[in-house]
Amino acid sequence: MTTVRRRPHPRVPRRLARVFWSLVLVAIAASGSVSAALTARPGPLTALWFAASLVVAVCALALAGRVMFALGRGRRAE
Secondary structure, three states: OOOOOOOOOOOHHHHHHHHHHHHHHHHHHHHHHHHHHHHOOOOHHHHHHHHHHHHHHHHHHHHHHHHHHHHHHHHHHO
16 A cells, blocks of 8 residues: 655745744844843843743744754655
8 A cells, every 4th residue: 555645735835934034033033132131221121021032032943943844854855
């Protein structure tokens, strides 16, 4: 019995690339926000700003890595 390979929709790689670059831009903006929070005056709001920016940056980088892995896996299958 053979398995049938289904090809992904032709627009999927383009959509994944768009999502990847959007996540990269979010990570860049969040890292700039982390940098600004580090140079701000210390206080509870600054700590909250720093923590939120750091969480957004780490999540965006992790998701961008997953998308990059998916794009690479799709190219290898072709």
